[in-house]
Every structure is written in structure tokens, then in C-alpha cells.
Amino acid sequence: MxxxxxxxxxxxxxxxxxxxxxxxxxxxxxxxxxxxxxxxxxxxxxxxxxxxxxxxxxxxxxxxxxxxxxxxxxxxxxxxxxxxxxxxxxxxxxxxxxxxxxxxxxxxxxxxxxxxxxxxxxxxxxxxxxxxxxxxxxxxxxxxxxxxxxxxxxxxxxxxxxxxxxxxPYKTAMKITDTPISTSSCTLCGRCAEVCPTGAIYIDGNELTTDVRKCILCMSCTHVCPENARVLPKALQEGDDKMLSPLIGVYRENETFY
Ligand SMILES: Cc1cc2nc3c(=O)[nH]c(=O)nc-3n(C[C@H](O)[C@H](O)[C@H](O)COP(=O)(O)O)c2cc1C
Missing domain, CATH: 3.40.50.360 (Flavodoxin domain)
Structure with missing residues (x-):
């Protein structure tokens, strides 16, 4: 060791x-x-x-x-x-x-x-x-x-x-045009803003906003939300579900190089 x-x-x-x-x-x-x-x-x-x-x-x-x-x-x-x-x-x-x-x-x-x-x-x-x-x-x-x-x-x-x-050159970086949103169960507890690695989430009074120019769609905010109130917009989630559904049940192997 x-x-x-x-x-x-x-x-x-x-x-x-x-x-x-x-x-x-x-x-x-x-x-x-x-x-x-x-x-x-x-x-x-x-x-x-x-x-x-x-x-x-x-x-x-x-x-x-x-x-x-x-x-x-x-x-x-x-x-x-x-x-x-x-x-x-x-x-x-x-x-x-x-x-x-x-x-x-x-x-x-x-x-x-x-x-x-x-x-x-x-x-x-x-x-x-x-x-x-x-x-x-x-x-x-x-x-x-x-x-x-x-x-x-x-x-x-x-x-x-x-x-x-x-x-x-590497593959072109993903273009972010949408961010996670907060549904009506949001209690404005602020956990999402705290964990957001890019500081894209702001709470001002009763309003929570997400800056699409800063968001990297990393899902840390949806993951941490204690109310499950932070979600992807329906169209984006459905689009990803559709694109990735053929991979359900696929077991990809890990690889190592040394
Ligand atoms: C915005 C975004 C893009 C992703 N792109 C890919 C990808 O290109 N290929 C892939 O196999 N998984 C992709 N994933 C899945 C993540 O790589 C995977 O879930 C990883 O475990 C996330 O890391 P974390 O659990 O540490 O957050 C993507 C996930 C997100 C949120």
C-alpha cells in the first residue's frame, strides 16, 4: 500500500x-x-x-x-x-x-x-x-x-x-440550451444553489432562477434536492429517455490501460 x-x-x-x-x-x-x-x-x-x-x-x-x-x-x-x-x-x-x-x-x-x-x-x-x-x-x-x-x-x-x-481535435463540446427547472414542490431551501459547481442558480426572495449561460447540466441540483422538485424540462428528459432507451440492459465492460 x-x-x-x-x-x-x-x-x-x-x-x-x-x-x-x-x-x-x-x-x-x-x-x-x-x-x-x-x-x-x-x-x-x-x-x-x-x-x-x-x-x-x-x-x-x-x-x-x-x-x-x-x-x-x-x-x-x-x-x-x-x-x-x-x-x-x-x-x-x-x-x-x-x-x-x-x-x-x-x-x-x-x-x-x-x-x-x-x-x-x-x-x-x-x-x-x-x-x-x-x-x-x-x-x-x-x-x-x-x-x-x-x-x-x-x-x-x-x-x-x-x-x-x-x-x-476532440468531439465538439455539448451545447446547453436548457437547464433543470424547479417545480411547485420547491421550498426555496437553497441546497441546489449551494451545490451548483458553476454558481448558475440564484434565489431572490421567492424566485429561483437558473442561468443557462453558466449551467453545465451536471445534475448536481436535481440529485441533491430533498423534495425531488428539481427536474429536467419534460421535452429534454423525454428526448434523452428516447435516445438512451436502447441502452437499457446493455452491460458495457470497464477498460484499463497500464
Ligand atoms: C450532461 C451529461 C452528459 C452525459 N454524457 C454522457 C456521454 O457522452 N456518454 C455516456 O456514456 N454517459 C454520459 N453521461 C452519463 C454520465 O457520464 C454518468 O452518469 C456519470 O456517472 C456521471 O457522473 P457522476 O455520477 O459522478 O455525476 C452524461 C451525463 C450528463 C449529466
Missing amino acids: LKSVVLYYFSPTGGTKKVAETFASRLSKKVDLVDLGEKKLLRKNTENDLAVVAAPVFGGRIPSLAADKIKTLDGTGKKAVSLVVYGTRAYEDALLELNDALRESHFQIIASGDFVAQHSIVPDVGKGRPDSRDIEEIRAFADHVLDKIGRLEQEGAEEKEIKVPGSR
């Missing part, structure tokens, strides 16, 4: 965090969590043996909020493992984009993986994932990474660059 690991993650609805924490806690008893979705500035220069960096897949990419924050880290002389978590459809350029961001921050990437979690817009897709089989695979991947770190520490161990699927 490693002495300590820092885990940088963005996880609006918890799937990415579950995958990444399962992985990181197999590597070390001491996992320092850094939530890239928090509005405050990132702590820098934490001392640790390895950085684990995890992001969800949005439209075949990683959310720009996560990419931008990762690029502000200083990975000089540090090893990293990259993880993307997606909702069964496809991860496309996301893992490549995450690795490019890590390289821009001078991290040395020693392993990468893509894992499946329940789809945060259409939960019947990949329902219940990561499941017990995923958890076993994530732990086995962590064991391979520990072995690899051991090998790299031995003198003369050869290191090769980790190659992952994806292409440049």
Missing part, C-alpha cells in the same frame, strides 16, 4: 466519486479528497505518493470545469492515474482529454481506466452500477497499479507512455 494518495474528482451525482474512492482506498489508507466541483480555489502542493484524477463523461468529453482546474495543478515529479466514468453510451474523447490535461500539468501518467456508472440523466441505463463486479474490477486494477509502482521504483524499470482511445 502507498503512504498517501490525493484524489481529485468531479462527481455531481456520486458515480465518479464511488468508482474513484473504491480505487484510491485500495491503494492507501490515507486518501486526501479534493472536490473539483467546489467553488473555492484548489489547495495546491499536497504531499502524496500518487494523484488519482477522476471525471465524469459529458457528451464524450470531460466537463471543462474539471479540465480547467486540473490544468492549474502542478504535477511536476508526480505520478497520476486517470479515471473517467460514463453512463454506458460511450466515453469517446474523454480519457484522452483528461490525460492531455494531466500532461499539460506535467504529471506522469502511469495508468488510466474507464468505468461505467448509472446514467445520471436516464438512471435505467447502467442501473445500479458500479455493481459488485465493477467493485472487484476496480480493486484488481488498483492492485495492478500498486505492482506497477513497485516495478517502477526498482532501478532500471522501463516506462512506456499510456495510450488511450480518443482523437484530437
Whole structure:
């Protein structure tokens, strides 16, 4: 096991965090969590043996909020493992984009993986994932990474660059034209505004507004709402349900590269 690991993650609805924490806690008893979705500035220069960096897949990419924050880290002389978590459809350029961001921050990437979690817009897709089989695979991947770190520490161990699927230029980023809305059961408790990673939700007196220019449709507000009052507009939800319904019952395999 490693002495300590820092885990940088963005996880609006918890799937990415579950995958990444399962992985990181197999590597070390001491996992320092850094939530890239928090509005405050990132702590820098934490001392640790390895950085684990995890992001969800949005439209075949990683959310720009996560990419931008990762690029502000200083990975000089540090090893990293990259993880993307997606909702069964496809991860496309996301893992490549995450690795490019890590390289821009001078991290040395020693392993990468893509894992499946329940789809945060259409939960019947990949329902219940990561499941017990995923958890076993994530732990086995962590064991391979520990072995690899051991090998790299031995003198003369050869290191090769980790190659992952994806292409440049990346797929065009998703265009956001609609945001979640609050139904009449909204009590204006403000939890949604608190967790929104981009500060897109405002409460003014009895009125709640969402700024479509800031919203990234991450679903953190719908996930946290204690009244289930935060939902996608009907047409958007129905459109996604229709597009993704062929994937209900499809079991996509996880992949690892090391
Ligand atoms: C706006 C948005 C776009 C998404 N795009 C994709 C995608 O391109 N491919 C895919 O397989 N899953 C996609 N998903 C599903 C998420 O990647 C998946 O549910 C992931 O677990 C979300 O991470 P979280 O649970 O940490 O919030 C998307 C989800 C959202 C909210």
C-alpha cells in the first residue's frame, strides 16, 4: 500500500466519486479528497505518493470545469492515474482529454481506466452500477497499479507512455440550451444553489432562477434536492429517455490501460 494518495474528482451525482474512492482506498489508507466541483480555489502542493484524477463523461468529453482546474495543478515529479466514468453510451474523447490535461500539468501518467456508472440523466441505463463486479474490477486494477509502482521504483524499470482511445481535435463540446427547472414542490431551501459547481442558480426572495449561460447540466441540483422538485424540462428528459432507451440492459465492460 502507498503512504498517501490525493484524489481529485468531479462527481455531481456520486458515480465518479464511488468508482474513484473504491480505487484510491485500495491503494492507501490515507486518501486526501479534493472536490473539483467546489467553488473555492484548489489547495495546491499536497504531499502524496500518487494523484488519482477522476471525471465524469459529458457528451464524450470531460466537463471543462474539471479540465480547467486540473490544468492549474502542478504535477511536476508526480505520478497520476486517470479515471473517467460514463453512463454506458460511450466515453469517446474523454480519457484522452483528461490525460492531455494531466500532461499539460506535467504529471506522469502511469495508468488510466474507464468505468461505467448509472446514467445520471436516464438512471435505467447502467442501473445500479458500479455493481459488485465493477467493485472487484476496480480493486484488481488498483492492485495492478500498486505492482506497477513497485516495478517502477526498482532501478532500471522501463516506462512506456499510456495510450488511450480518443482523437484530437476532440468531439465538439455539448451545447446547453436548457437547464433543470424547479417545480411547485420547491421550498426555496437553497441546497441546489449551494451545490451548483458553476454558481448558475440564484434565489431572490421567492424566485429561483437558473442561468443557462453558466449551467453545465451536471445534475448536481436535481440529485441533491430533498423534495425531488428539481427536474429536467419534460421535452429534454423525454428526448434523452428516447435516445438512451436502447441502452437499457446493455452491460458495457470497464477498460484499463497500464
Ligand atoms: C450532461 C451529461 C452528459 C452525459 N454524457 C454522457 C456521454 O457522452 N456518454 C455516456 O456514456 N454517459 C454520459 N453521461 C452519463 C454520465 O457520464 C454518468 O452518469 C456519470 O456517472 C456521471 O457522473 P457522476 O455520477 O459522478 O455525476 C452524461 C451525463 C450528463 C449529466
